[in-house]
Amino acid sequence: MVVILGVSTVAVYEFIAYKLYQKLDRQMITLADAAAHSLLTIKADAKAISRRTPRNLDYDDDLDIPWQDLHNNYQSVEWFDANGRLLGNAGRYIPQIPFNPNIKTSQKEKIRSIIIPVYSASFIPEKKQLQGYVRVNESTENLQEELDRLMWGFSCGGLIAVILTGIGSWWLTRQSLKPVEQSFQQLKQFTADASHELRSPLTVVKTSVEVMMNHPERIHPNDEKKLKAIASATNQMTRLVEDLLLLARTDTTQTLTFKWVSIPLDELLEDLIDLLQPQADVKGIILKSEIPEEVFVKGNPVELKRLFSNLLENALQYTPTGGTVSVGVVRRDRFVFVSVNDTGIGIASEDIPLVFNRFWRADKARSHREGGLGLGLAIAAAIAHTHSGEITVKSQVGVGSSFQVRLLAVLKTY
Known part of the structure; x- marks a missing residue:
């Protein structure tokens, strides 16, 4: 939306500027055509008196040009002979610009110039002779100021349009949702x-x-x-x-109605490991832990027990005979990180963002777990979220998976 509005604004600005400069050029050509009638007179006068310096013709009433425009519009007219020598000038705004008859229209700084050639009158085009040139100059300061004001108006209008569009889009989105x-x-x-x-x-x-x-x-x-x-x-x-x-x-x-207490996380995890040890022995899986003493977190003990129970049962279910499931706890600053690692079948990289979705299971894992409902990891993620925590997973197919839970640590209470 912003890009479209910006491109449209620039396009409209460039179009208007082009049209205004075209209009200015037409006015300058009209003035140059009017001044061309005086070239022969000025040339003859300069030759008669052998004038070497250009003549200022500001108040020569014999010249057939609109003097009022010259004084009011910051214009000037210059007459040159066929060799490019300046014969005379008139007007209020006479810049010092080198004469180049090959450049018909030029813009230098804030001055626009137009040069037209003047030929002798003849009905036969081949017999027309170049008599000289007329150059009209005009300041573009006023025109540029108008264009600057136009751009400022476009900018303000565009900003207001973007704000109103954003508010309208937000309101419509809310209504549609x-x-x-x-x-x-x-x-x-x-x-x-x-x-x-x-x-x-x-x-x-x-x-x-x-x-x-x-x-x-x-x-x-x-x-x-x-x-x-x-x-x-x-x-x-x-x-x-x-x-x-x-x-x-x-x-x-x-969930806000849960009664949160300080929980010895080390004891909770050790109890879970003891509870699931028979299941690990039946499958021939090594279940081990690296848990430091006296690690406390704040939360609901029933829900946290279910969180880590789901992770451990998930690891045991997807780890083949002879594999290893380990639990590690590390405390860093004000956080406790609990890792549940296994050497199971692993999860494909494209499936990792989906593992916490409800009722989701990878097709290749369906035959490895009977009675699974696809809600265990979703519940674990929900419980971690309600405890202001976070659960992440890293996995590689054929190597194993590592689930890490981050919880807020608390000081030991007596």
């Missing part, structure tokens, strides 16, 4: 409401299945597999509903 924002809010509200309402019937189904499975004597052998499938699906649905409800809460101000 209102339906989208309203739909988005309704979608978030629906997700929260649906997740909340689904918890009760899922709890009933889960409890009923658990009661039935606690009394195997009442179950027909053909129905045992069906009940296990129902129990597995119910657990998966329950986890999905809990994840959606958590994400819906992080999208609203409900």
Whole structure:
């Protein structure tokens, strides 16, 4: 928009300047044609008295030129013979400009000059002889001042137009986004409401299945597999509903109602490692940690435990047998950096910006993780955000991945 306006302004300015200079040239040519009638008289007079210096003709009423224009418009007229010798001049504004008959129109500083040749009168073009030249000069100061004022007006008008256009665009954008924002809010509200309402019937189904499975004597052998499938699906649905409800809460101000306390992060991570150690042993994965003592952060312990649990479970799921998963904690200034590194299958570089999107999973990873919902990393990122933190990832296919969480550190409290 600004570029188009700027190009248009320059184009209009150049067009107007071109037209004004054309008009000025026509006026100067008219004056030169009028002064050309006096060339022979001035030439004969100079020859009769052998005049060597140019004659000033400002007040010679015999000359057929508009004297009023000469005095009011800062113009001047100069007469030259065929050899370029100055014979006389008239006018209020007579500049000292070298005479060059080969240049018909010239502009030097703020003076514009036009030269026309004068020939003897004859009906046969071949018999016309060059008698001399007439040069008309005029100051372009007034014209340039008008053009400067025009450019100043264009600049001010363009600035006002840009400001008004920006305000109008912002207002129109806001108006056009209102339906989208309203739909988005309704979608978030629906997700929260649906997740909340689904918890009760899922709890009933889960409890009923658990009661039935606690009394195997009442179950027909053909129905045992069906009940296990129902129990597995119910657990998966329950986890999905809990994840959606958590994400819906992080999208609203409900997260502000969390009671934040000072948390010993080293103890929280050690407990998680002990909890997930059996899972690592089953898969033959080395699970190790490098955690300094007494590292404290402020936040909600349940949510932070879920954040690092999701990262560790994700690392264990995508690391093959014989691989390594490590947890490291480093404190720098007022921040604590927690790294979860693995030697798993890795993530393609084009997929890294998508790993924290909800329900996203790389196609190549689907067969490596059963029951995954694609919400674990999205939840981890949401929890880190609600704790004024940040989570980043570095990965290379076939080498492994490294997730780093940055949180605010706090002093130990007693």
